[in-house]
Amino acid sequence: MEDFVDYIFVTLKMLHYSDEEKETKAEQVSVILGSNFVISFQESEGDVFDPIRERIRADKGRIRKMGADYLTYALMDAIIDNYFTLLEKLGEGIEDTEEELVVYPTPETLQAIHHLKREMIFLRKSVWPLREVINRLERWESSLINKSTSIYLRDLYDHTIQVIDSIETFRDVLSGMLDIYLSSVSNRMNEVMKVLTIIATIFIPLTLIAGIYGMNFKFMPELEMFVGYPLVLLSMLCVGIIMVAYFRKKKWL
Numbered sequence: 056m057e058d059f060v061d062y063i064f065v066t067l068k069m070l071h072y073s074d075e076e077k078e079t080k081a082e083q084v085s086v087i088l089g090s091n092f093v094i095s096f097q098e099s100e101g102d103v104f105d106p107i108r109e110r111i112r113a114d115k116g117r118i119r120k121m122g123a124d125y126l127t128y129a130l131m132d133a134i135i136d137n138y139f140t141l142l143e144k145l146g147e148g149i150e151d152t153e154e155e156l157v158v159y160p161t162p163e164t165l166q167a168i169h170h171l172k173r174e175m176i177f178l179r180k181s182v183w184p185l186r187e188v189i190n191r192l193e194r195w196e197s198s199l200i201n202k203s204t205s206i207y208l209r210d211l212y213d214h215t216i217q218v219i220d221s222i223e224t225f226r227d228v229l230s231g232m233l234d235i236y237l238s239s240v241s242n243r244m245n246e247v248m249k250v251l252t253i254i255a256t257i258f259i260p261l262t263l264i265a266g267i268y269g270m271n272f273k274f275m276p277e278l279e280m281f282v283g284y285p286l287v288l289l290s291m292l293c294v295g296i297i298m299v300a301y302f303r304k305k306k307w308l
Contacts, residue, residue: 056188056191056192056216057190057195058195058238061089061090061194062087062088062089062090062199063088063127063195063197063199063200064085064086064087064089064154065085065086065088065089065127065131065188065192066083066084066085066086066155066167067083067134067185067188068081068082068083068084068134068142068181068185069081069082069083069084069097069102069103069134069137070082070137070138070178070181071101071103071137071141072141072144074146074165077170078147078170078174079141079174079177079178081177081181082097082098082099082102083097083098084096084097084098084102084103084130084134084282086131088124088199089123089128089199090122090123090198090199091123092123092124093123093126093127093130095130095227096282099261103133103134103136103137104130104133105191107126107130121203121204122204123199124199124200124201124204125201125204125207126285128204128207128208128211131211132211132214133214133271135185135211135214135218136214137181138178138199138218139218139221141178142178142218142221142222142225143177145171145174145178145239146225148167148171148229149171149225149229149232152164152167152171152232153232156168156232156235156236156239157169157235157304160236160239160240164236165233165261166235168232170228171225171229172226172229172230172233172258173224175225175226176226178222179219179222179223179226182218182219182222183219186212186215186216186219189208189211189212189215190212192208193208193209193212195255197289210221218272249307250275253302253307253308256298257295257298257299259290260298261294261295262293264287264290264294265291268287278303
């Protein structure tokens with residue numbers, strides 16, 4: 056925001072979410088406030104000012120009755136209100152990613168979390184300076200801004216603070232989701248290792264028995280027994296069952 060005595064120049068970001076590209080797009084909007092005129096510049100077609108245009112055409116509300124400073128406030132208010140709409144869409148994306156994270160996290164889930172974190176960083180860079188701009192407008196002693204409009208600017212400042220708080224909250228949530236993802240992957244790996252360890256532990260004594268009776272010694276007492284082979288198999292089965300029962304008792308299975 057720059058005050059040139061005869062007019063005030065304000066620049067801010069107009070944001071919208073692209074459903075096709077799945078990311079936030081920013082457009083610079085410049086507003087020049089004079090004693091009895093307002094000039095706005097945009098980078099491309101399409102904006103959030105249609106409700107204001109309709110109110111001017113239909114002569115509804117206070118826009119036609121108030122001065123140019125109120126119209127400037129209305130334009131800025133429309134841009135900031137659109138921030139809430141954008142945050143609502145991003146919030147839905149965060150909720151969907153969080154549900155996916157709880158049910159079955161995948162590498163795509165991690166990519167989605169990083170994408171949302173980048174969106175929050177981009178929003179923070181775009182919105183954070185606006186707080187100081189509106190604060191200066193509210194406190195600026197200029198003949199171009201009436202005292203009655205300062206009340207609306209104070210409300211606009213409160214909305215900006217709410218947007219910044221929401222962004223910070225989403226950033227904290229995404230940081231927590233990243234920790235949850237890493238913990239979930241680690242827990243899944245631990246479960247896999249646990250199962251493999253239990254299987255290996257069960258087969259260690261069975262492998263020992265098979266190794267003993269697999270030795271090619273000529274004189275082994277059990278080799279001449281008629282029930283030697285079934286007896287060894289039965290003992291291996293009993294060892295396996297006992298170990299599985301023990302693991303279940305310890306709630307390792």
